[in-house]
Amino acid sequence: MPNTIPLSWYLGISAVLFTMGALGVLIRRNPLIIFMSIELMLNSANLAFVAFARSFGVLTGQIFVFFVMTVSAAEVAVGLALIVIIFRNKHSIDVDLMNSLKG
Amino acid sequence: MNLTLILFIVLAAVAVAAAAGLLISRNTVYAALFLVLNFATVAVFYLILGAPFIALAQVTIYAGAIMVLFLFVIMLLGADKLPRGQVLPWQRPMAIVLAAVLLAEAGFLLFQRLHITAGLANPDASVNTTQALQTLGLALFSQYLLPFEVTSVLLLVAMVGVIVLTKKEKGEPG
Amino acid sequence: MTSSGLFPLVPLIVFLPAAGLLINIIFGGRMNEKAIGAIASAASGLAFVVSVLLGYALWSGNGEAVVVPLADWIHIGALNVAWNFRVDTLSVLMMLVVSGVGTLIHIYAIGYMHEDVRLKNDIPRYRRFFVFMNLFIAMMMILVSGDSYLMLFVGWEGVGLCSFLLIGFWYEMDTLGRPSWANSNAAKKAMIANRIGDFGFLLAAFTMFWWFKSLTFADVFAGAATVPASVILFITLFLLVGVAGKSAQIPLYVWLPDAMAGPTPVSALIHAATMVTAGVYLVARSAPLYTLVPAAQTTVALVGAITALFAATIAVGQYDIKKVLAYSTISQLGFMVAAVGMGAFVAGMFHLITHAFFKALLFLSAGSVILGVERGHHHLAHHDEHAGSSHEEIHSTESSEVFDPNDMRNMGGLRKQMPVTFWVYLVGALALAGIFPLAGFWSKDEILADAFTKFPVVYWLLTIAAFLTAFYMGRQIWMVFFGSPRHAAAEHAEESPRVITVPLMILAALAILGGALNLPGVDSLTLWLEHTIAGVEAGQFNFLVAGLSTGLALLAIYFSWLLYGRRPLVEGQPDPLKKLLGPVFRVFERRYWVDEAYWALFINRYVDVSRFLADVIDGRFWHDWFHEKVLAGTYNWLSRTVLDLRVDQQFIDAIANGLGNLTRRVSGELRRLQNGFVRSYALAVLLGVVIIIGWLVLK
Numbered sequence: 015m016p017n018t019i020p021l022s023w024y025l026g027i028s029a030v031l032f033t034m035g036a037l038g039v040l041i042r043r044n045p046l047i048i049f050m051s052i053e054l055m056l057n058s059a060n061l062a063f064v065a066f067a068r069s070f071g072v073l074t075g076q077i078f079v080f081f082v083m084t085v086s087a088a089e090v091a092v093g094l095a096l097i098v099i100i101f102r103n104k105h106s107i108d109v110d111l112m113n114s115l116k117g
Numbered sequence: 118m119n120l121t122l123i124l125f126i127v128l129a130a131v132a133v134a135a136a137a138g139l140l141i142s143r144n145t146v147y148a149a150l151f152l153v154l155n156f157a158t159v160a161v162f163y164l165i166l167g168a169p170f171i172a173l174a175q176v177t178i179y180a181g182a183i184m185v186l187f188l189f190v191i192m193l194l195g196a197d198k199l200p201r202g203q204v205l206p207w208q209r210p211m212a213i214v215l216a217a218v219l220l221a222e223a224g225f226l227l228f229q230r231l232h233i234t235a236g237l238a239n240p241d242a243s244v245n246t247t248q249a250l251q252t253l254g255l256a257l258f259s260q261y262l263l264p265f266e267v268t269s270v271l272l273l274v275a276m277v278g279v280i281v282l283t284k285k286e287k288g289e290p291g
Numbered sequence: 292m293t294s295s296g297l298f299p300l301v302p303l304i305v306f307l308p309a310a311g312l313l314i315n316i317i318f319g320g321r322m323n324e325k326a327i328g329a330i331a332s333a334a335s336g337l338a339f340v341v342s343v344l345l346g347y348a349l350w351s352g353n354g355e356a357v358v359v360p361l362a363d364w365i366h367i368g369a370l371n372v373a374w375n376f377r378v379d380t381l382s383v384l385m386m387l388v389v390s391g392v393g394t395l396i397h398i399y400a401i402g403y404m405h406e407d408v409r410l411k412n413d414i415p416r417y418r419r420f421f422v423f424m425n426l427f428i429a430m431m432m433i434l435v436s437g438d439s440y441l442m443l444f445v446g447w448e449g450v451g452l453c454s455f456l457l458i459g460f461w462y463e464m465d466t467l468g469r470p471s472w473a474n475s476n477a478a479k480k481a482m483i484a485n486r487i488g489d490f491g492f493l494l495a496a497f498t499m500f501w502w503f504k505s506l507t508f509a510d511v512f513a514g515a516a517t518v519p520a521s522v523i524l525f526i527t528l529f530l531l532v533g534v535a536g537k538s539a540q541i542p543l544y545v546w547l548p549d550a551m552a553g554p555t556p557v558s559a560l561i562h563a564a565t566m567v568t569a570g571v572y573l574v575a576r577s578a579p580l581y582t583l584v585p586a587a588q589t590t591v592a593l594v595g596a597i598t599a600l601f602a603a604t605i606a607v608g609q610y611d612i613k614k615v616l617a618y619s620t621i622s623q624l625g626f627m628v629a630a631v632g633m634g635a636f637v638a639g640m641f642h643l644i645t646h647a648f649f650k651a652l653l654f655l656s657a658g659s660v661i662l663g664v665e666r667g668h669h670h671l672a673h674h675d676e677h678a679g680s681s682h683e684e685i686h687s688t689e690s691s692e693v694f695d696p697n698d699m700r701n702m703g704g705l706r707k708q709m710p711v712t713f714w715v716y717l718v719g720a721l722a723l724a725g726i727f728p729l730a731g732f733w734s735k736d737e738i739l740a741d742a743f744t745k746f747p748v749v750y751w752l753l754t755i756a757a758f759l760t761a762f763y764m765g766r767q768i769w770m771v772f773f774g775s776p777r778h779a780a781a782e783h784a785e786e787s788p789r790v791i792t793v794p795l796m797i798l799a800a801l802a803i804l805g806g807a808l809n810l811p812g813v814d815s816l817t818l819w820l821e822h823t824i825a826g827v828e829a830g831q832f833n834f835l836v837a838g839l840s841t842g843l844a845l846l847a848i849y850f851s852w853l854l855y856g857r858r859p860l861v862e863g864q865p866d867p868l869k870k871l872l873g874p875v876f877r878v879f880e881r882r883y884w885v886d887e888a889y890w891a892l893f894i895n896r897y898v899d900v901s902r903f904l905a906d907v908i909d910g911r912f913w914h915d916w917f918h919e920k921v922l923a924g925t926y927n928w929l930s931r932t933v934l935d936l937r938v939d940q941q942f943i944d945a946i947a948n949g950l951g952n953l954t955r956r957v958s959g960e961l962r963r964l965q966n967g968f969v970r971s972y973a974l975a976v977l978l979g980v981v982i983i984i985g986w987l988v989l990k
Contacts, residue, residue: 029223040212088275095279113967
């Protein structure tokens with residue numbers, strides 16, 4: 015399909031999605047939601063990569079996205095496992111209850 | 118006003134709306150589903166941008182595997198409503214402020230520094246999908262072979278890690 | 292050897308006695324008494340031999356002065372003092388007198404001290420006596436042979452020291468042998484009175500240096516005419532103060548009577564023949580200065596004459612045999628000082644020599660008398676005791692009896708027990724009284740003759756003094772040797788051994804023949820001294836003066852016979868003069884209360900001042916107030932209040948504690964960032980990101 019949309023628009027979308035993901039990390043207390051927001055942020059970065067790849071006419075961006083996806087999958091697996099364990103111990107998944115690092 | 122533009126605007130709106138839904142919804146399952154919607158929209162974006170492989174990978178990996186995993190865990194933990202209680206009073210206002218600032222900065226960059234992005238080549242030509250796939254595959258297995266293999270090790274490590282982490286100790290109640 | 296080659300021998304007059312005293316110090320512990328005495332006497336005798344040789348050398352030369360340098364001493368700025376010996380007729384004259392009479396007295400002292408240390412029960416002290424005596428001879432030689440006022444002063448001070456050492460020889464007792472401060476106080480008194488005189492001498496010496504930039508006789512006399520007369524007047528008057536101290540004139544004579552606390556040889560040598568004459572020598576030596584200022588000469592002459600009369604009156608009222616002789620010495624010194632003051636230098640020196648002969652004779656004979664009476668007292672105690680008593684008991688009984696061997700009232704009739712002593716004493720007394728043809732007649736008459744022409748007031752004062760001299764000597768002879776003994780001790784008195792009587796006889800011979808030194812017409816001494824003292828002339832023999840003085844002397848002796856000889860005193864009888872003169876006699880007897888006046892006016896006031904300085908100034912002011920309150924108080928305040936409290940505790944500790952508190956509070960605040968909430972950490976991350984991007988954007 016011919017690309018008549020300026021690059022900056024894609025980057026704008028990416029920025030908006032990234033910001034909203036950041037907001038989600040900061041505001042929500044459910045670790046699963048936080049995790050999902052992180053995925054949203056990663057996703058927006060992927061979008062930017064691909065947009066740039068199309069802009070420059072190279073495939074490097076896409077390959078990078080490939081790897082990002084893979085890593086994010088692994089990360090999700092481990093992270094969810096951690097959340098499960100924490101739930102086993104604390105019987106709650108309120109992030110604010112995990113403040114043992116308080117100094 | 119062509120098709121691409123309309124498509125883009127609609128998709129953009131949907132994506133943003135889905136993200137907003139993720140932020141707002143109290144029900145975790147709903148939030149997950151909103152995210153799935155977002156992923157799908159972004160996949161379409163990828164298609165518009167001439168990255169079919171990535172688009173399908175997005176749908177398969179993100180929406181298919183990752184979100185399903187999320188939903189499993191949500192079911193496991195029970196999507197309880199969390200009690201209301203503000204422990205960090207400054208958190209939400211500060212977050213909104215910072216997000217706004219970030220957005221403003223991004224906007225500034227994009228629209229005041231147009232010359233950066235304007236100079237970029239903007240090929241109007243369509244993308245030959247098959248060609249693109251071939252090139253991607255070849256590149257993946259030649260130039261980026263090492264990262265590829267390392268990634269596989271990474272996945273192995275992740276799997277082993279998950280199993281070790283979640284293994285029950287003897288006598289520990291599940 | 293040519294006679295001029297003898298001059299370099301002159302340092303021996305100092306170093307021979309010095310060698311004598313060193314030998315006695317180092318080896319004396321191993322020598323017996325005779326050896327110690329012999330060494331000391333030999334040292335003095337050899338010094339006499341050297342003096343004779345020097346005299347011969349001068350006589351066979353032309354009599355001009357010779358300066359024999361020995362060593363450089365002081366080189367500071369303009370002050371250059373060297374130890375040079377001056378051999379001229381005046382100094383050789385003094386050397387002969389000092390060493391000659393000194394040797395005879397050393398020999399006498401061998402026997403005298405032998406008995407004295409046994410009487411006082413301290414035999415090892417014998418050696419110390421001769422060491423001090425030799426030291427005295429050495430110092431006196433330095434005095435008379437010096438070529439400058441400073442060397443003279445060295446000897447001056449040295450003899451003052453020896454005087455102190457020898458007066459206080461028996462420092463822990465009084466003259467009767469009882470434990471007391473008396474002898475030490477007498478030595479101190481001599482030292483202090485001499486010191487006051489020395490102060491005058493030093494002022495004169497400083498003035499000399501200031502004006503002449505030198506202290507040698509030659510330089511001072513050469514420059515004397517070039518400076519204002521007031522300067523010379525100042526110098527001569529302050530030298531007079533020194534003379535008054537050393538030669539016992541008014542007002543500093545008070546030490547000499549007390550100095551009789553020393554052993555009799557000391558009184559003879561130092562306080563009759565030699566040391567006290569140092570003042571007369573000083574004036575004679577400074578003749579060029581005195582002749583420039585007649586006012587000073589008048590002062591000196593009057594001081595001498597008044598002292599002569601004053602002391603003679605006191606001698607009339609004394610009972611102690613040595614005190615009479617002491618005041619007599621002061622009186623005769625007054626004669627000499629008056630003579631040299633008037634400018635009759637030869638007469639003064641002549642009288643100095645003859646006085647040395649007969650006064651030494653009189654003192655030594657008095658010593659013989661005292662020893663004789665002591666011997667009698669000792670034997671008395673032995674005989675009176677029961678057969679079984681021990682020796683110590685006898686001795687203790689002796690001392691508890693308080694017997695004064697010097698008191699003439701305890702004597703009487705001694706011419707039978709001690710004939711030799713009597714005859715030599717008589718010779719001395721007649722010589723002192725000025726009876727023709729003994730030595731005293733010639734010298735005293737020369738003074739009177741000169742005074743008659745130059746200074747009539749002085750002539751009359753001295754004539755009355757001469758009358759009294761004859762009177763009190765007569766009184767003494769009648770009281771001691773005639774009549775019957777007034778105490779058992781005198782009854783048992785014994786004559787002294789030959790080692791004592793032989794020197795006495797030699798001195799008696801000198802007292803008889805001494806007049807030959809300057810017979811009118813022959814004038815040997817005048818010619819001798821002419822070489823050194825300018826402008827001396829031979830005195831004319833004045834028959835009027837001679838006749839008057841001889842007549843007065845005989846009259847005085849007759850009066851004394853009337854009072855003391857015709858009806859000799861018996862035991863316990865008061866002095867006949869008391870009845871005759873009444874309260875006047877009491878004034879003489881009490882010595883005009885001069886010592887008491889000095890104590891009240893000066894010494895006690897000085898003690899008051901020093902007590903004030905010690906208690907009030909030093910004690911209350913310096914110690915109690917200044918040191919305790921001001922210094923110590925300030926220091927304590929400084930260290931306790933300022934440094935300890937304000938600086939250390941309140942300031943420094945505040946800083947230290949404050950820093951600690953500050954750190955705690957800051958960290959307490961910063962700690963609140965670590966709230967343990969992941970979300971706030973994430974917020975911080977986002978904040979950082981925003982800031983960084985913002986900076987990059989705006990750059």
